[in-house]
Amino acid sequence: MSQESADATVTERPRQSRAVAGATRVWRIVSANSLSLVGFCIVLSLVFVAVFAPVLAPYEPSAQQLDNTLAPPSADHPFGTDNTGRDILSRIIFGTRYAIAIAVVVVTLETVVGVSLGLVAGYYRGKVDETVMRGLDVLVSLPPLLLAMVIVTTFGINIWNAMLAIGIVYIPMMSRTVRSSALSIREETYVQAAEGLGYDSKRVMLKHILPNSVPPIVVLGTTDVAYALIDVATLSFLGLGIQPPKPSWGAMANAAREYILVTPWPIVFPTLAIAIAVLGFNLLGMGLRETLLYGEDYDEVVE
Amino acid sequence: MTLLDVDGLKKHFTVDSGFLSGLLGETRTLKAVDGIDFSVDAGEAFTLVGESGCGKSTAILSALRHQQPTAGKVRFKGQDIEMYSKRALRGEAQLIYQDQQDTLNPKMSVGEAIAEAIRFHDVVPPEEVDARVDDLLERVGISPAEKYQEPSAFSGGQKQRIAIARALAVEPSLLVADEPVSGLDVSVQAQILNRLMDLQEEFGLGLVYVTHNLGIARKISDTIGVMYLGRIVEYGDVDDIFEDPQHPYTQALLSANPVPDPAVDRDRIVLEGNMPDPIDVDDRGCPFVPRCPEATAECETAEMGLKPFEGDRGHLVDCIHR
Amino acid sequence: MVSGRTLGYLLKRLGAGVFIVWAVTFLVFVLLQIAPGSPADILLSGGVVTEEMRRTVVEQYNLNEPWYVQYLLWLRDVVTGDLGYSFAQQRPVATLIADRWAITAQIVTLSMVLATLMSIPTGIVAGYKHGSSLDRLLTVVAIVGVSVPVFVSGVLAILAFSFHINVIPSSGAGSGVIGRLTHLFVPSLLLGGMIGALMFRMMRSGMRDVLEKDYMETCVAMGLPTRKVVVKHAAINALAPVLTVSGLWIGFLIVYAMVVEYVFGMGGLGRLIIHAVQAQDAPVVLAGTIITAVVFVISNIVVDFLYTKIDPRVAIGGQP
Ligand SMILES: Nc1ncnc2c1ncn2[C@@H]1O[C@H](COP(=O)(O)OP(=O)(O)O)[C@@H](O)[C@H]1O
Ligand code: SF4
C-alpha cells in the first residue's frame, strides 16, 4: 500500500520522474527472481557492449595482422587472433551489435505484426479468427530454421533476408499467445464496459485488451529472442546468414571451423559468446515467466 | 419528454440442449424476453423488478442494443434507436452494470478511465477535461488526489462510485442501472443509492433501474414493471404496485418479502415451486399457471396481455381474472 | 477403442493436415513467384546454365503457362512423387532424398528417445518438489541446455572427444549396426539434450499446474497414498501437453538433426539440404520443405490419436 501511494505521487510529477518510476518498476519485477536478475544483467551488458563497442574494442574488428594469425590468447590479444590475424576479442565485441540487431528485428516484427494479428483474431473471433489462425498454422508447420532457409534460397543469402526470415517465423507463436489472452480478456467485464461506453474496436483492443495482455507478451518475446539468436547464429554458421567478414559470432565460428585442428580458440570464444547471449535472454524469460505468470507475489510485484 | 420507448421487445436465445440433439441439429428456443413494453421520461425513475433469471438484464441489454433483439421497436428521444451510431447512442444512454466494480480496466488509473470517456464523447474542450474529472470524482465522494491510482487501490464500494462517475461523465440523458449495488454492504448500498438519486435529480436524468430487491425498487422508483418469465405482468406507479398490487405474482412477491409499511397489512401468500426455465414455456395461456394460487382452467388457454386495471390507464395488469 | 466421435475428431484433424500440406506447397510456389529474379533463374541457379537446361526447366515447370496452370501442374507432379530435378546435381530430387533420409530419421528417433529418457523422470521430480534445491539445479541445467545451440555443442564435442580423448568417432556415419549407433550416439545426445531441456521445462510446469489444482488435494484427502497420486494422476495429466508440443517440435527436430549431421559430417538430409541452400539449388530446398511439412502433419495426427488415449476430455469431443 505504501508502495502504491508512492507510485501515485510519482505519476503526478513530470516526465523525467515518470521514467524513473518506470525504471523502478522494471527493476522491481526483474529483481524479484534470481534467474531474471542474472539474465537481465547479461542482457544489459550486451546492450552496453554493443553501444560502446568502438570504445571497448582494443582493435579495429577488421584490422588484419597477417604476421600474427591464429595466435593463442595472450596479453595483447586476450582471445587470440583468427586466420587473418584479426583480434578475436574486438570482433566478438562488435558481434554484440548483430545480436542486438537480431533482438530488435525479432521483437519489432513480433510485436507489430504478431501482436496485431493475435489481438484482431481474439477480439473479432469467428471467421476472422479462423482465417488468421489457419494461416498461422501453416507457418507453424514449418520449423523456423527451415523456413528461413527457403526464404534465403529464393530471395538470396544476405543479412537482411536472414534476419527478416527469422523475424517472420516467430510471429505465429506470438499471435497465438496474444489471441488466447485476448479471447479471455475480451470477456472481462471491463472490456464489455469499454464497449458499453461506445468505444470503437481499435480503442478497445489497444487501450483495454492489450495493456492487460502484457505479461505473456513480455515473457514470450524475451524467450523468442533467445531462440532467434540461436537460429541466426546457426544460419550464419552454415554460411546462410550473416556473411564473413562481418564479425557476427556465427560467421566467425563458421570461418574458424577449418582451423579447428590448428587451434580451438577462434571457434571456442565466438560459440561461448553465442551461448552466453542466448543464456541471458533465456534466464530473463524464465525468471519473468515465474514472476509475471506464476508468481505468488505477482500482485505485490506488478501492481 | 419520452426518452426511451420500448414496444414489443423480444429476445430469444437458441440453445442446443445436450450433445445428442446437437448432433441431430435440434435446437430449442429460450425466450428470455418475450414481448415487453415500457417507456421512461426524462427525470423519471422506472424500475424493472423480478426474480433472478426472469429476463431483466436481457431486456435492458437488448433495448439499448448491447444485444441484438429478436423483435420489437425501440425509440430513443422519438427516433428509431437503429438510426443512432453506436457512439452517439452510448453518449446518450449509459449502462451501470451489476458487477460494476469489475468494469474498470485494472491497468488504467481511475482518473484516466473517466477522462477517456469525456474525451471520447467530446463532452468538454480538452483543456477542461482534468477539472471535469476532479469534479466528477468529488461528486461521488472520491478525493481527486487519488485519481492517479489504479482500481486495485480502491474498495468495492469506491470502485462502484467511480464507475458511476464515469457513466455520468459522458453526460447521458438516460442512465440504466442493472442491480448496481448487489453484492455490496448494506450501508454502502444506501450511500450509493442516495448518491444515484441525488445525481438523477440534479441532472434530470431518466433512470431505468433493475433489481430483484423490492425495498430498493420502492425507495428509488416512480414507476415499476414487474417481470415474470420474460414478460411484464404488472405495470404502474410505485404506490399502485406496493399498496394495491393486483397480479397474483406481485401479490406473492410482496407477501414473501414484506416491505416495511404499517399502512399495508396483507396475508402471506406462498408461491409454490420455482420459476421454470424460460425454455419450457407454452405460447398459449398464462405462464404463471403452474404457480398461481388462483389459476383456473381458463388461464391455460386465454389470450394474455397487459390491460388497464379498473379503467386506470396507468396501472396495467396481465391477468384474466382482474 | 476408437469411438465414432474420436474418429470424427481425427478425421477433422486429418482434413486440417491436408490443408496445411497444400498451403505449404502454395506458400513455396508463391515465394518462387515473388522472389527477385524469374522462377527459371532461381530453379536453375547453382550451376552452369546452358540454353538447353533453360528450355528443360521452362518445359518441366510449364513456365510459359499462366501462374495457376504452372501451380496446378506442379502440384500434380508433387503429389505423384515427382519432386523436381536438381540442375546443380544433375539428379532427380526424389532420388537424392531417398538416398539420404534414413540417417536423419535415425538421429531424430534416437534423440527423441534420449530426450524422453532424460526429461520425463527429471521433470516429474522437479515439478513434484518444485522450489527444492534439486529443482533449482535441474532448472538451471535445463536453461543452459536450451541456451547452447547444437552446432556449438557439436563443435565443442568434436573438439573434446576426437582430438583430446580420441574415443568417439567424430565424422562419418559408421557402418554396421554397432558402428552406426556409436556414430549416431553423440549427435543424438546433443540434440536430445536440447529437446529434452524443453520437455523437462514443460513437464515440470505441467506437474506444478496439476498439483496445484484442487482435485489433487481431494485425492490426497481421500487417503490415496501420496506417491501414487503424484505419479499416476499428475504425471499423466502433465504428459498430455508435452505430447502435443513434441508433435509441434518434430519439424524443429528434423532441421536441427540436419544441423548436427552437417556438423558431424554425416551424409544425411542435412548435408544435402544445407549444401543446396548454400548453392541456391532451389528444387532440393523446396522439396525438403514440403517433405518436412508432410512429416510434421503426419506426426501431429499420430500425436492427436495418442492424445485421445491420454486425455479423456478430447475423447468425449472437447477442443484440443
Ligand atoms: N447469452 C445467453 N444465451 C442463452 N441464454 C441466456 C443468455 N443470456 C441470458 N440467458 C437466459 O435468459 C434468461 C434471463 O436472463 P437474465 O436476463 O440474465 O435474467 P435476470 O437479469 O433477470 O436475472 C435466463 O434464463 C438466462 O439463462
Ligand atoms: S391469468 Fe390465471 S394463472 Fe395467470 S396470473 Fe391470472 S389467475 Fe394466475
Ligand SMILES: [Mg+2]
Ligand atoms: Mg441480471
